[in-house]
Amino acid sequence: MNKKNYIFLNFLILTSAIFAQNKTKFSAEIATWYYDKPGAVSISFDDASYTQYEFAYPILEQYGFKATFSLVGTWTHEKATYSAEPGYFEIKKMGWQEIKELHDKGHEIAAHGYKHIRYKKYASVQKLAKQMKQVKDLIENHIQSPVYTLHYPYSFTSDSIVAASKRAGFLFGRTGNDAINPVTPANMHLLESKAIINNHNPDETQFKKWLNQAKGKWLILMYHHLFPDDSKEMEILRYHKVTHTYSLLPDTFQKQMQALSGQNAWVAPIATVGKYVVEREHTKIKLRKFCHKLYIKTATNLDTTVYNQPLTIKVKLPWKKVKIRKGKESYMYNVKNQTLFLDILPNSKIIIKKLK
Numbered sequence: 414m415n416k417k418n419y420i421f422l423n424f425l426i427l428t429s430a431i432f433a434q435n436k437t438k439f440s441a442e443i444a445t446w447y448y449d450k451p452g453a454v455s456i457s458f459d460d461a462s463y464t465q466y467e468f469a470y471p472i473l474e475q476y477g478f479k480a481t482f483s484l485v486g487t488w489t490h491e492k493a494t495y496s497a498e499p500g501y502f503e504i505k506k507m508g509w510q511e512i513k514e515l516h517d518k519g520h521e522i523a524a525h526g527y528k529h530i531r532y533k534k535y536a537s538v539q540k541l542a543k544q545m546k547q548v549k550d551l552i553e554n555h556i557q558s559p560v561y562t563l564h565y566p567y568s569f570t571s572d573s574i575v576a577a578s579k580r581a582g583f584l585f586g587r588t589g590n591d592a593i594n595p596v597t598p599a600n601m602h603l604l605e606s607k608a609i610i611n612n613h614n615p616d617e618t619q620f621k622k623w624l625n626q627a628k629g630k631w632l633i634l635m636y637h638h639l640f641p642d643d644s645k646e647m648e649i650l651r652y653h654k655v656t657h658t659y660s661l662l663p664d665t666f667q668k669q670m671q672a673l674s675g676q677n678a679w680v681a682p683i684a685t686v687g688k689y690v691v692e693r694e695h696t697k698i699k700l701r702k703f704c705h706k707l708y709i710k711t712a713t714n715l716d717t718t719v720y721n722q723p724l725t726i727k728v729k730l731p732w733k734k735v736k737i738r739k740g741k742e743s744y745m746y747n748v749k750n751q752t753l754f755l756d757i758l759p760n761s762k763i764i765i766k767k768l769k
């Protein structure tokens with residue numbers, strides 16, 4: 414073979430390889446979790462204990478974690494006040510001032526009952542929904558924002574309680590059960606959580622084990638109080654030999670959040686993760702290639718005024734340099750490993766243009 418023919422043959426092989434690549438290498442799919450993270454973790458709090466505001470909130474902010482805080486209607490006043498559940502000592506609870514601050518900082522505010530009592534197991538769905546709506550309306554009037562999540566008082570549920578939470582307009586209901594939610598929970602109104610029982614349960618090893626088990630899944634942590642060791646509350650609990658204190662030291666909480674930050678998990682409030690999961694299951698991607706442009710469309714029949722959490726789309730393409738157009742904004746991007754991760758809302762579109 415002379416040199417000229419050799420070069421020509423080489424060119425043919427090269428171009429056909431590129432064409433083959435063009436046929437097979439374009440794809441787009443919704444990442445299982447936001448940013449294609451390996452799993453999701455939600456940090457949830459019950460009872461709106463003032464210690465959550467005092468100790469947990471600054472630690473959460475330090476790590477950039479946004480959590481879900483649930484409150485009881487009759488326990489919440491303008492300013493922080495003391496209240497007690499029957500047969501228990503008084504604990505300081507957050508007021509609307511603290512609640513609004515948390516909400517302004519991007520934390521989710523959830524409902525935990527108008528009163529801190531179990532919903533009646535056999536009451537009619539209609540009656541239960543009315544009771545649940547009462548606390549939902551109360552919070553929404555104060556924070557001027559929709560409330561999507563209900564933490565069932567005492568994590569107590571029944572078929573009618575679960576059905577009522579849906580009827581009342583909640584999108585997500587959190588219970589106990591000491592389990593981790595699968596990638597797509599069977600019932601969004603019956604989400605499982607793992608409770609922090611006291612300062613040693615879970616211990617450091619157990620907590621890390623939970624985080625490892627959460628890979629590919631959705632772990633919801635349930636916290637209550639963060640009483641310091643020398644507080645009068647801890648003194649009372651020790652005096653009465655209470656083992657299930659539902660309290661941990663601020664230091665331990667800090668260590669747990671540090672362990673979580675080392676996990677690369679997607680840490681987000683219950684409603685944020687929940688919306689992502691629902692959207693992921695009810696959104697279709699349409700991919701179309703025309704010359705040097707790739708058109709990606711997301712289509713859903715969900716109400717996008719509610720389901721407004723951006724989805725992460727994993728796009729495979731053989732282009733090195735692209736221009737991405739999303740609505741009015743556009744930007745250049747250097748593609749690495751033939752993979753692009755893009756944020757896109759349901760019912761919207763993105764155009765990717767190949768650049769030389």
Ligand SMILES: [Zn+2]
Pocket residue numbers: 459460525529566567
């Ligand atoms: Zn509670």
